[in-house]
Amino acid sequence: MKRYHVFALNFMLVGVLAALLVCAQRFLDGYSIQILNLVAINILLALSLNLIYGFTGMFSLGHAGFMAIGAYVCAILILSPDQKAMLFLLEPAYPWIESAHAPFVVAVFAGGLAAAAMAAVVGFPLLRLGDDYLGIATLGFAEIVRVVANNVPRITNGALGFKGIPAYANLWWNYGWCLLALVLIVRILRSNTGRCFKAIRDDEVAARAMGVNVFRLKLLSFSLGAFFAGVGGGLLASLLTTIDPKMFLFVLTFNVLMIVVMGGLGSVTGSVIAGAAVTIILEWLRFVEDPITLGSVTLPGIPGMRMVVFSLLLIAVILFRREGLMGTREISWEGIAAWLRQRRKA
Amino acid sequence: MTIEIFLQHLLNGLTLGSLYALIAIGYTMVYGILRLINFAHSEIFMLGAYFVFWGVTLFHLPWPLALVAAVAAVALVGVLVDRVAYRPLRDAPRISALISAIGVSFFLQNVAIVLFKAIPREVYRPEWLENPMIMGGVRVLPLTLFVPVLSLLLMLGLMYIVYHTKPGLGMRAISKDIETSALMGVPVNSIIALTFGLGSALAAASGIMWALRYPQLQPIMGVIPGFKAFIAAVFGGIGSIPGAVIGGLVLGFLEILIVAFFPDLAGYRDAFAFVLLIVVLLVKPTGLLGARPEEKV
Numbered sequence: 001m002k003r004y005h006v007f008a009l010n011f012m013l014v015g016v017l018a019a020l021l022v023c024a025q026r027f028l029d030g031y032s033i034q035i036l037n038l039v040a041i042n043i044l045l046a047l048s049l050n051l052i053y054g055f056t057g058m059f060s061l062g063h064a065g066f067m068a069i070g071a072y073v074c075a076i077l078i079l080s081p082d083q084k085a086m087l088f089l090l091e092p093a094y095p096w097i098e099s100a101h102a103p104f105v106v107a108v109f110a111g112g113l114a115a116a117a118m119a120a121v122v123g124f125p126l127l128r129l130g131d132d133y134l135g136i137a138t139l140g141f142a143e144i145v146r147v148v149a150n151n152v153p154r155i156t157n158g159a160l161g162f163k164g165i166p167a168y169a170n171l172w173w174n175y176g177w178c179l180l181a182l183v184l185i186v187r188i189l190r191s192n193t194g195r196c197f198k199a200i201r202d203d204e205v206a207a208r209a210m211g212v213n214v215f216r217l218k219l220l221s222f223s224l225g226a227f228f229a230g231v232g233g234g235l236l237a238s239l240l241t242t243i244d245p246k247m248f249l250f251v252l253t254f255n256v257l258m259i260v261v262m263g264g265l266g267s268v269t270g271s272v273i274a275g276a277a278v279t280i281i282l283e284w285l286r287f288v289e290d291p292i293t294l295g296s297v298t299l300p301g302i303p304g305m306r307m308v309v310f311s312l313l314l315i316a317v318i319l320f321r322r323e324g325l326m327g328t329r330e331i332s333w334e335g336i337a338a339w340l341r342q343r344r345k346a
Numbered sequence: 347m348t349i350e351i352f353l354q355h356l357l358n359g360l361t362l363g364s365l366y367a368l369i370a371i372g373y374t375m376v377y378g379i380l381r382l383i384n385f386a387h388s389e390i391f392m393l394g395a396y397f398v399f400w401g402v403t404l405f406h407l408p409w410p411l412a413l414v415a416a417v418a419a420v421a422l423v424g425v426l427v428d429r430v431a432y433r434p435l436r437d438a439p440r441i442s443a444l445i446s447a448i449g450v451s452f453f454l455q456n457v458a459i460v461l462f463k464a465i466p467r468e469v470y471r472p473e474w475l476e477n478p479m480i481m482g483g484v485r486v487l488p489l490t491l492f493v494p495v496l497s498l499l500l501m502l503g504l505m506y507i508v509y510h511t512k513p514g515l516g517m518r519a520i521s522k523d524i525e526t527s528a529l530m531g532v533p534v535n536s537i538i539a540l541t542f543g544l545g546s547a548l549a550a551a552s553g554i555m556w557a558l559r560y561p562q563l564q565p566i567m568g569v570i571p572g573f574k575a576f577i578a579a580v581f582g583g584i585g586s587i588p589g590a591v592i593g594g595l596v597l598g599f600l601e602i603l604i605v606a607f608f609p610d611l612a613g614y615r616d617a618f619a620f621v622l623l624i625v626v627l628l629v630k631p632t633g634l635l636g637a638r639p640e641e642k643v
Contacts, residue, residue: 147614257448306456
């Protein structure tokens, strides 16, 4: 299969996706479109965590923190000064916070950059830690972000958070950013840098012995992952139109981790498939939490049941199929072509 | 600040610290043996408090009996969690077991939401714990003495088991080298189950006393104390039981005293512990009393 074949096929795939989005926009109701939006954001988040954990082997539990940074930066930039003057009830905002304003694309980008900058700063000391210690330290970082967001009312409006954030994040923005992340991450993974990431994941000592600048590459991967986590946070803020510190609890990181583990650590296509599947199932399972009416009998909903099912699913995946859906394998055009050829022969 | 108020703060710190210490012991014992951060431990703590609530309201047990029954039931849950979610992963990469632990933690939390509903519940408190006494000019609730004293007794009991009995010897052997201990005839799986049982029992005791001190039950009540206790274990040197006790006490005193002396920082209360954690990990990752693990290549 030649390179331009792959390019043409990818081009067609994007075209088909765009056509589907046009159809979705026209024919689906608001609720379904909301779910489609969440699918894109969750895929984006899963890809970013997979880059950090699945491809570079750094067990990071700080995603909620990076998302919070991205969400707040983006929200502050897209809210108009007048809206902010109304929102800050506890204490007036700093003048520079109140006057800051930017178009949506710049705001999301700035959110990502802020998260990446923060990742570089905290990564500098933290990435020396290995395995579970890194996990617990990044988790600590995320908690600190949340506590700080609660306690600087002149910037974040404290526990009240922001309401009425302009809902710019439509299907096009979300899928556009998701596609951008996908292309960028795939390109990086195919480059020399990506091979170094995988070398670090597989054996850090050996990678160092082969002359890989382990620390610098870890920092790069961590910041890049954090950038897309920040972008995801910004998009989520605009999609949901409200944010507050309580939104960025550990559960948020747990959801992303669940997608990555189920899709397969170190598989881009795995993250994409699991991101879509988990998001849709999570929404679909809402019915167990709502009251059900059968004829004259009304069964009360069972709050909490959704997460019971999902945590069981995660445990089952870890116990019985540790590599997840895809392991480190990928679905590629070459793979599909080889499979077709084999079938024709048989 | 008068000396009376200062003493009151010290007592509060001691109470909070001994509660942290009891949870931290469970973390440190499991980590010492399996190198696993048992995320589900904070939910075990929560279950302890709820089981007493159930015992008293649903089964109408007398309060002391409800305590014992709850501790036993929670110990059983701890053993069960190990059997189902951790034991099949003994040979897997360490992070797999950690992810399993995170899954169990969310599972128990949400089962608690399903069973007990998310609304906060009031806890029954025996009256004799609540009538304040005056001791040397300081107004003391019997509760603030009851908690550290009972905690101390439990810790001494645990120390006795770990350092003076045969199963305790097994625990110490496994934490040194799990494979060699197995070859020497230590029944590894039963000893690990015992470790989970003991750790869970202490966490349950801590949860029960926590509910007496801060009498409101919620399915997520274990999360923050659990994290803090884990941090206490790291601070004291993970794997070391005396380290966990010291770490717990230090964290308890620090939290109460910082808020007492700098009331402006009260909002950041939950962040102190995490800042402490990051500083400890960077400066002295082995903690106060921890042994330096050799790096295997």
